[in-house]
Structures are given as C-alpha cells and as structure tokens.
Amino acid sequence: MAAPLVVPGRSVTGSGASGRAAARPYLGIGLKVLSALAFTLMSAGVKTLADRFPTGEIVFFRSFIAIAPLLLWLRWQGGGVRQAVATQNLKGHVLRSIIGAAGMFAGFAGLSFLPLSDAVAIGYASPLLVVVLAAIVLRERVQAYRWAGVSVGFLGVLITLAPHLEFGGAGGGGSTGALFAILAAGCSAAATIQVRKLTGTERTGAIVLYFFLFTSLLGLSTLALGWRMPGWSDLALFLVVGVLGGIGQILLTESYRHGDASLVAPFEYTTMLWSVLIGWFVFGQLPTASIAVGGAIVAAAGVFVVWRERRLVVERAREAAAGGARAS
Numbered sequence: 001m002a003a004p005l006v007v008p009g010r011s012v013t014g015s016g017a018s019g020r021a022a023a024r025p026y027l028g029i030g031l032k033v034l035s036a037l038a039f040t041l042m043s044a045g046v047k048t049l050a051d052r053f054p055t056g057e058i059v060f061f062r063s064f065i066a067i068a069p070l071l072l073w074l075r076w077q078g079g080g081v082r083q084a085v086a087t088q089n090l091k092g093h094v095l096r097s098i099i100g101a102a103g104m105f106a107g108f109a110g111l112s113f114l115p116l117s118d119a120v121a122i123g124y125a126s127p128l129l130v131v132v133l134a135a136i137v138l139r140e141r142v143q144a145y146r147w148a149g150v151s152v153g154f155l156g157v158l159i160t161l162a163p164h165l166e167f168g169g170a171g172g173g174g175s176t177g178a179l180f181a182i183l184a185a186g187c188s189a190a191a192t193i194q195v196r197k198l199t200g201t202e203r204t205g206a207i208v209l210y211f212f213l214f215t216s217l218l219g220l221s222t223l224a225l226g227w228r229m230p231g232w233s234d235l236a237l238f239l240v241v242g243v244l245g246g247i248g249q250i251l252l253t254e255s256y257r258h259g260d261a262s263l264v265a266p267f268e269y270t271t272m273l274w275s276v277l278i279g280w281f282v283f284g285q286l287p288t289a290s291i292a293v294g295g296a297i298v299a300a301a302g303v304f305v306v307w308r309e310r311r312l313v314v315e316r317a318r319e320a321a322a323g324g325a326r327a328s
Contacts, residue, residue, distance in 0.1 A: 024258040024259065025258070025259040025260070025263055025264075026259075027258040027259070028255045028256065028257070028258035028259020028260075028263070028264045029255070029259060029263070029264055029267055030255075031251045031252075031254050031255035031258065032251075032252070032255035032259075032264045032265075032267040032268070033267050033270050034251050035248045035249075035251035035252040035255060036267065036268060036270045036271045036274060037270075037274050038244045038245075038247050038248035038251060039244070039245070039248040039271065040116075040120070040271050040274035040275050040278060041244050041274075041278065042062070042241050042244035042245050042248060043111060043116060043119070043120070043275070044116055044275075044278045044279075044282055044283075045237055045240055045241040045244065046058055046062065046108050046111050046241055047111040047112065047116055047119075047283070048237065048282075049234065049237060049238065049241065050108060050109075050111055050112035051112065052228065052234070053227070053228050053230070053234070054222065054225065054226065054227060054228070055105055055108045055109050055112075055222075056105070056218075056219045056220075056221070056222025056223075056225065056227075057219065057222065057223075057227045057228070058108050058219075058238075058241070059101070059104055059105060059108060059215055059218065059219035059222075060215075060216055060219025060220050060222075061219075061238040061239075061241065061242055062104075062108075062219075062238075062241050062242050062245050063104075063211075063212045063213075063215040063216040063219060063242070063245075064212070064216040064219075064220075064242065065238065065239055065241070065242020065243060065245075065246070066212050066242045066243070066245040066246035066249070067209065067212050067213070067216070067246070068242075068243075068246065069243055069246030069247055069250060070205070070208055070209060070212065070246050070249065070250065071209075073246075073250045074205045074209075081205075084203055084205035084206065085203070085205050085206045085209045085210070086203070086206065087202055087206045087210065088201045088202070089198060089201055089202060090210075092194065092197060092198050092202070093198065093202070093206070093207070093210040093211070093214070094210075094214065095194055096191055096194040096195060096198060096207070096210075096211060097210060097211050097213075097214030097215060098214075099187050099190045099191045099194060100187065100188075100191040100211050100215065101211075101214060101215045101218045102183075102187045103183075103184045103185075103186075103187025103188045103190075103191060104184075104215055105218075106180045106181070106183040106184040106187060107119070107123070107180070107181065107184035107188075109177075109180045110122075110177045110178070110179075110180030110181035110183075110184055111177075112177070113174065113176050113177025113178075113180065114164070114174065114177035114178065114181060115279055115283065115285040115287065115291075116275045116278060116279040116283065116285065117272065117275040117276050117279045117285070117286075117287040117291060117295075118160070118164070118177075118178075118181075118287065118291050119177070119181050119275075120271050120272055120275040120295070121160045121272065121287070121291050121294060121295035121298070122157065122160055122161065122178060122181040122182060122185065123181060123184065123185050123188070124153070124156070124157065124160075124185075124269075124295065124298040124299065124302070125153075125154070125157045125182065125185040125186075125189075125298070126184075126185040126186075126188040126189045126192070127153075127189070127268075127302060128150045128153040128154055128157070128189075128298070128301075128302075129185060129186055129189035129190075130189045130192050130193065131146055131147075131150050131305075132150065132189075133189055133190060133192075133193045134193060134196075137193050138193060138196065138197075145304075145305070145308050146305050146308070146309075149301045149302070149304050149305035149308075150301070150305075152297065152300075152301040152304075153297070153298045153301035153302060155297060156293075156294045156295065156296070156297030156298035156299075156300075156301065157294065157298060158294070159290050159293055159294035159297065160290065160291055160294030160295060160298070161178055161182070161294075162290055162294075163288055163290050163291070164177065164178035165178065195207060204253055208249055208253075260310070263310065265306050266302065266303045266306050266307075268302075269299040269302065269303065272295050272299065
C-alpha cells in the first residue's frame, strides 16, 4: 500500500502530538479515519489505472500532483514554505526516497494483480516488520509483549498469503501480486526506520516534499520505456489519485497533532473496512475467508501492541507524578 504506516507510539511523519493537540482526541481519531479512507480511495484509483497504464507513469502522476496540496498546506500553516522544507541531511532524504519509491512501485504493481482488500491485508505486514527492524537497526528495546504481538501478526500474514501461493491453489498473477505486496510492505517498513532517523533534524514538510520530488523524477525516468497518452477521463483520475495522496498525507500528519499516537494509530486498520466496501461496490470483489481471518488476526495483534504501549505510557506517567509528589 502507498499509505504511510504508523507504529506504536510514533508517526512516520515525525509529527507527534502536542500538549495542545492531545486535548482533542476525537478530532485526531476522525482525521486518522479520513486519512485511511483517502489512501484507500487512492489505491482504488491506482488499481483502476494499473490495467491500462505502466506503473512508472502512475507513480509520476501520483507523486507530482500530490506536491500541490502539500505546498498549500505548508503555506497555510505559516512560517514560510522555504523554512519548512529546509534540510540538513539531503543524503538521508535520498536514501529514504529510494526505499520509499521502491515500495511505491511494488505496491502499485501488486494492486494490478490483487483484489484491493487482499493488497491492504498483506500490507499490514509492514508495521510488524518495523518492530523487527527497529530492534536490529535502531537497537530499540522491544519487550516480550511486543514480540508476542508481532509473532501472532505474522501468523495472520501467512494466512492472508496462503491463497496467493502456489500450494494455495491461486498461483499465476495472485502469486506475483502477493510477492509485490510483501516487497512493498518490506520497503515501507525500511522507509519508516529511515524516517525515524530523519525526524531528529528534519521537518515533516521536508521529509514528505523530498520524497514526492524524488519519486516524481523516478517515475518520469520511465517515460522512455513507453507511456500511454491518457484521455480526459483517465487524466481526471490521475488528478484525483494525486490529490487524494496529498490530502491523505496531510490528514495523517494532522491526526497526530490532535491525539496521542498510541490512541490514534489503531484506526489505521479501518483501511480494511474501506477496502472491503470499495472493492465490493467498485470492483465487485469480496475478500475470501482466509483474507478476512488473516487480516483480522493482524489487526488484533497490532491493536493489542498499541493498547499495551498506551498502558505502559500511562503507568510511567503516574509513577513519575507520584515520585515528584514524594520529592516535594
């Protein structure tokens, strides 16, 4: 999936909830649900276009058009666009963009082979992989409950993948699509780790803008491989896909300004509800039993990890407050 992913306690865009924002949790949840809807609608548009246009062309339009709403949002926030996108780590942005672009190419290719709900369910592997990579790359301490949640989540991913593997009876395009979807999830997880590093010195606007610029250039570089001239209706759909991608990113970022990440993050899984509804009404596709069961297991594991994380944060805050009271 192309949607930015969230892991417990953090936003991949690096926009944590402020004290002012945390007092408006329902607004944060609402914005998160709307961002999930925007990204799912964008994926449905990509799936529609993927039957007629090469992946590189879709990547270009999705990224290039999304720059417009992003710049408008940065200008609306005040402080100046130039200041918002200033960078101290261009190499870090390039590395993040290469990984993210690979994930976008793979995700869009996977959508051309898979039903929308299947692609969404397989994409849930990404936050699980983030936990593993955080322990290996960032040397983060991962407690036992989180490893337990990841293990259960991976079981759900395997159940989701089973119908698309050769021994599952699907084979062919389903197997190809599943491989692309897993590759996209892996790239998304690796990009999340790189974004975590960037948030130490970089603003949200810079992280997102440089990614959109880089993926636009990569998509444009495939022009020589053969693009198709879109008609007016397809051009309109390209425009909608790009705008939805930009708006989804803005909604996602704003959701973490109005609510704690541990509260807002589980609503990422509403993408499964949206994908089932859109897949049914637009493409006439319903998820199989294995997709529904596997997706539910992954979502439950993810919600458990976030819920446990939130409890730990609350407990630590109480202990700190109690310690301060005793000291006084």
